[in-house]
Amino acid sequence: MKKTVIVDPNFRRMDEIFSPSDQKRLHDVVDVIWGKDEPMPQADFLRALPAATAVVCADWRYGDVLRQASNLRAILSVSGGFPQALDYEQTYRQRIRVLSAAPAFARQVAEFSLGLAIASAREIAYGDRLMRRGEEAYLWHGNVGTYMLYEQPVGIIGYGSLARELHKLLLPFGVKLAAYDPWLGNGYLRRQGLQPLPLAELMATSKIIFIMAVPSAENEAMLSRELLELAQENALLVLASRAHVIDFEAATEMVLAGRFKLATDVFPVEPLGADHPIRQAEGALLSAHRAGSVAGGMYDLGEMVIDDLEAIVQGLPPRRLQLAEPELSRRYVSNRAKSPPADET
Amino acid sequence: MKKTVIVDPNFRRMDEIFSPSDQKRLHDVVDVIWGKDEPMPQADFLRALPAATAVVCADWRYGDVLRQASNLRAILSVSGGFPQALDYEQTYRQRIRVLSAAPAFARQVAEFSLGLAIASAREIAYGDRLMRRGEEAYLWHGNVGTYMLYEQPVGIIGYGSLARELHKLLLPFGVKLAAYDPWLGNGYLRRQGLQPLPLAELMATSKIIFIMAVPSAENEAMLSRELLELAQENALLVLASRAHVIDFEAATEMVLAGRFKLATDVFPVEPLGADHPIRQAEGALLSAHRAGSVAGGMYDLGEMVIDDLEAIVQGLPPRRLQLAEPELSRRYVSNRAKSPPADET
Amino acid sequence: MKKTVIVDPNFRRMDEIFSPSDQKRLHDVVDVIWGKDEPMPQADFLRALPAATAVVCADWRYGDVLRQASNLRAILSVSGGFPQALDYEQTYRQRIRVLSAAPAFARQVAEFSLGLAIASAREIAYGDRLMRRGEEAYLWHGNVGTYMLYEQPVGIIGYGSLARELHKLLLPFGVKLAAYDPWLGNGYLRRQGLQPLPLAELMATSKIIFIMAVPSAENEAMLSRELLELAQENALLVLASRAHVIDFEAATEMVLAGRFKLATDVFPVEPLGADHPIRQAEGALLSAHRAGSVAGGMYDLGEMVIDDLEAIVQGLPPRRLQLAEPELSRRYVSNRAKSPPADET
């Protein structure tokens, strides 16, 4: 007999994350409760919870009901973070795994981040704007201030699943990689081929800096004005995780002053204010939180969810999504309060 | 005693291609004749030629004087092509090697081409334009029509030094690679990990197509309207070598009609006419022949020139620049007549 | 104040696993209790346990005492398996992490397994024996029955930490990889670049088969005579985990009959009986359980232990050793009963 699983993906949609063939596979693997785009009514949820082996959801908006979930083995989030309102201590007590879909964003965001880096360092988007204005300069006249990634000192802030995927894409460029991640030991980083560096030293010695740290209670505006001032002249900062981790206004000022280049997919408030000065900074490359929502990538997410449901109903550990760990789950925060309620990565 | 070498880099400049330390090394390795930015006067050139072991130049504008070059072992071009006005038959008879600096452009152009590909497929430059206009769409609303490179069928047209370097950068994306190159055998291409395909089949089966073929007498407008019409809906064409090889006006029409995306670093006439319709095509990504003139890359060129001069004066084969081959040298052409005289790749 | 950690590595020795500089680092990071080569007396252990944050040990020979370990956060095994006599349910209840040093064996065993594979397929050890007997054949006369790894179909049975490391070493050979692992889903395996195959199909289609499955209650003699008979003529089996998983006597018969080659680092009983017929099989390559005890590798183990202790005392998740998972820990078995008591991997 198939195990029952509550599937309540809202804010995502069923056909956004499950390809047609995966929709079918989902129903082959488990008995799906709900499985609709609209938010599941609380009463329905509570009725289904006691029998459910797993809950697939976008956030935890069901309240303090875990004790009723006597058969629950796993909570699978279809967002890139961990549910905020969940009582993690209780999940550990009941030995319920909490899983985040962060790995489904790794390829999407890594590719996008590399694209931002090349497009900024080589001034591809800026050059395109100049051509549309009829102001382009050809050949080396158009390459004042550009540089290649090859063999550059590159710093990575936050070596999680996004950064590990980016790492693979950077290998053929022969860059010298340094990393700062307070949640990872130096031995681990060295074995991955990265030089562990304190944040200030990384800022001062890297030509290109990828900011991929997940937001936490501890890292708000971690990249302060003082640290930003350490950046090399004409360095490049690529901001791929959350604006939470950087003093965004200080960075904006410095980009406008020509101190360094900034490519960013995220902003302190989204949508970004129409008159925010970063919008007109020539040294900036701007993207509307689009790194992690490409169609093929979202199908990846659905595939991972089903793969892990399949493992769980077979009594095996899930291997594709990311497991919440007791030491870290209480530290994760999101910057959602400032974001629009409808759509999230 | 040091061998004498004529160094007449114009249209390039000495300090464009030789880093300060390489300037010194050049003088350590050989006795430099001329070595200035201005074009060498013909009389000076003819006086120096009989004793010269090598000539470093940007093109061959010295006429039919090879028979006076009784000690000449090599002609090293500092451009990405082979000198057009040279009597290649006579160079083979006198066993003079003719070398092109094409390999010095490989990294620059490969990185830029990958940047164009990601920035087009993920609509990075387009998204940046939208943000500057205040018209951006966030998250998946801003990802209609975007796609990842990962695991895509990718076709390469022209598998020379640029393409071989690009190949290394594409490996971590797990793409399925096909190639069309009439100058290379199928066995060679297969051993490199590429599926050899006829041009029409490559056009029809690839999601992303890199056009890297060097211009030749045989490939003018090789990518005809008929072949372009085979491209998949919303495919991406990246044009990195010369507009010579494509029916550029047909491609422009099709981009404007939304049939496929086009990222291009080259144009049929440069500077591109101010009112060329491609300038306003939203599906296009435009670059003013800037892929191969980045500062670090030009120093690479100078290093390769000195490395090969060093080999030549030691009686060893040069290993860094690209050797003209009898079968191919008569086929190379450039599209320079249509380009401005002052600056060239 | 430093946390206290019980370090009782017997059957290993302190200076076997900790380099001189790591010995110092261990004492810098934690307050070491015991830390000697001899087994820690039970009374001393029980006295130290209540205050201990972690226990480093080779096996769990302390009995049912976990309830006294009120501060215990982790048990770190210095062997390649998980402690057998431990009450895992109780560790999960107390939220004590149990860690195995299996990852410290990955490089050692992967390199050794590749060495066994090349040495068998190319008959390197056999050729060396012939030269010592004065019976060698030169050039192609000495290559009857040999083959290259390049582009071969290769099957991996058990895709754990050893196999993942081997995978990296096999990549440049361009092999076609298939895998059988009942604890891993097909989606996971495919994303790693492996074709998931049922065991019988893997046996029948692979030219080279790496057997790396950890022994479990379910896989005793999993490679039965019937499955072995599916192997291709002159295939190669490399046995790197435990003889537990194969019908070793059937395999021996088939190697003696010339059906396939067998390279093995493990035996059903160790030391192997002096008159076991495999000892004289020309098609066999024999190794005395030596893949995972090379000096540099054992220092790796010590480094990983200290790195993870450092993480644990800082309140971070350990990242280098392998975590016991509820679904799998009850399935692991060892074949130690049949092994000599003194030394273990």
Added chain:
Amino acid sequence: MKKTVIVDPNFRRMDEIFSPSDQKRLHDVVDVIWGKDEPMPQADFLRALPAATAVVCADWRYGDVLRQASNLRAILSVSGGFPQALDYEQTYRQRIRVLSAAPAFARQVAEFSLGLAIASAREIAYGDRLMRRGEEAYLWHGNVGTYMLYEQPVGIIGYGSLARELHKLLLPFGVKLAAYDPWLGNGYLRRQGLQPLPLAELMATSKIIFIMAVPSAENEAMLSRELLELAQENALLVLASRAHVIDFEAATEMVLAGRFKLATDVFPVEPLGADHPIRQAEGALLSAHRAGSVAGGMYDLGEMVIDDLEAIVQGLPPRRLQLAEPELSRRYVSNRAKSPPADET
């Protein structure tokens, strides 16, 4: 009309180098003259030469007849070296390409060399001998004096096609690579990721040394007793090209004295004398010139020959075999005089 090509592979055999399907392809591509295993009679050869576009042969035993070869475009050797008795100056005058099949040996020899290295460093063949004698030691008792390749300093002497292929196989081991090659410039070596070193420094700083230099007039016994004495205690020398380049007797003495390990596929005289002391050295790993004659590799050779014939008859440069270069062809020597006449690599 098909071009005529003389195919006279002796000492090789037609079915040794051409797979059945390649035999057919050969006849599709060109009009084959001779094409038998026996040496082509001189009279037949001279009759066919004037019309021939190419000659496929194992060595040049036809004398000073090139002036009669008025249509000859290429001489393709099916051995790993260049024909010794050929008048290279005349080939350059007539613009005849001379091609060696060295690249067909690259994979075979690289794989074998890596196998020799792991089997020596980890004492795989020695351990197998001990097991057959019933003298094996288990676990770390059997690993005194062994070491891993991972992260070792590795030196390569002679960075030709064999070494370039080996380089790819060594990359996942994270070794630190140095190279000595007097025919290659430092800039070229650095760009490949190798540190160029003088020979003495390479000998002193490398733990593992691969000797892959082709024999030349200049490098006889280049690895003299004095240089060998610089090797680190318990270093490993892998001899993969020719005994010509090393003082083999000095090396033998030092291996017998336990100074370093030696793995060798070649000997000063082949067959090696029955009582040569290296035959009983426990620190040696011995192979009867078998690295480059594995069946799959020889078919590779045939495929490359046909691929290059196909290019030549189409007026394209050959891309798979190795071209003789004026600067180097006069320097190549073989050590064949001391070898048996019948079989050669």
